[in-house]
Amino acid sequence: MSVKTYDEDNIFARILRGEIPCDKLDECEHTLCFRDINPQAPVHLLVIPKGAFVDWDDFAAHASATEQAAFVRAVGRAAKLAGVDASGWRLLSNIGAHGHQEVPHLHVHILGGEPIGPLRAR
Ligand code: 5GP
Numbered sequence: 001m002s003v004k005t006y007d008e009d010n011i012f013a014r015i016l017r018g019e020i021p022c023d024k025l026d027e028c029e030h031t032l033c034f035r036d037i038n039p040q041a042p043v044h045l046l047v048i049p050k051g052a053f054v055d056w057d058d059f060a061a062h063a064s065a066t067e068q069a070a071f072v073r074a075v076g077r078a079a080k081l082a083g084v085d086a087s088g089w090r091l092l093s094n095i096g097a098h099g100h101q102e103v104p105h106l107h108v109h110i111l112g113g114e115p116i117g118p119l120r121a122r
Contacts, residue, residue, distance in 0.1 A: 004054040004055065004057075004058055004104075005054075006052045006053070006054050006058075006104070006105075007104050008052070010103055010104050010105050011103055011105075012046075012048050012103050012105035012107060013052070013105055015032070015034070016032060016048070016050055022034035022035075023035040025045060025078060025081055025082065026074065026077055026078055026081055028070055028074060029050075029070065030049060030050055030051070030066065030067050030070035030071065030074075031047060031048065031049055031050060031070055031071055031074035032047070032048050032050060033045055033046065033047045033048075033074060033077075033078040033081075034046055036109065040109075040111060041111040041112060041113055041114060041116060042112070042113025042114055043082045043083075043084050043089070043110065043111065043112040043113035044109065044110070044111055045078050045082055045109070045110040046107045046108070046109060046110075047071070047074050047075050047078055047107065047108050047110065048105060048106060048107045049063065049067055049070075049071050049106055051063060051067055052105070053105065053106040054104050054105065054106065055093075055095045055096060055101060055104070055106050056093050056095050056106060057095065058106065059071070059106045075091060075108060075110065078110055079110055079112070082110065082112065082113075084110070084112030084113060087112065087113075088112065089110055089111060089112030089116075090109075090110070090111040090112065090116045090119075091108055091109070091110060092108065092109050092111070093106070093107065093108045093109070094109075
């Protein structure tokens, strides 16, 4: 099993420590949801676990069932709070180099507020 090293100084770790601000939409014991600083759609949210997980693989393998359930529920709650639950939205997570993950702390993107288009334009 490969173990990925968590970078304690990544930008989302710093947001979680309160060292840099974020535009928070929702928070619970295990998760934080805030608006992306460079939105790609009218609604562009990020949901992150508070635990130190590099990506989805790490979270799936090492997070507790409580943390995983809280994360799934936080995503659903965020879509409702943002008002895109009726119109539809996209959920995605970039993982690793080929996934174009830029911040090495697990996050999912919630995109909506207009038709998002096909998954991939080449
Ligand atoms: P990734 O490519 O890793 O899936 O996405 C990282 C996302 O984090 C990008 O959409 C980027 O705009 C966002 N981001 C990077 N730095 C910050 C920041 O300091 N604050 C917020 N709110 N979003 C950030």
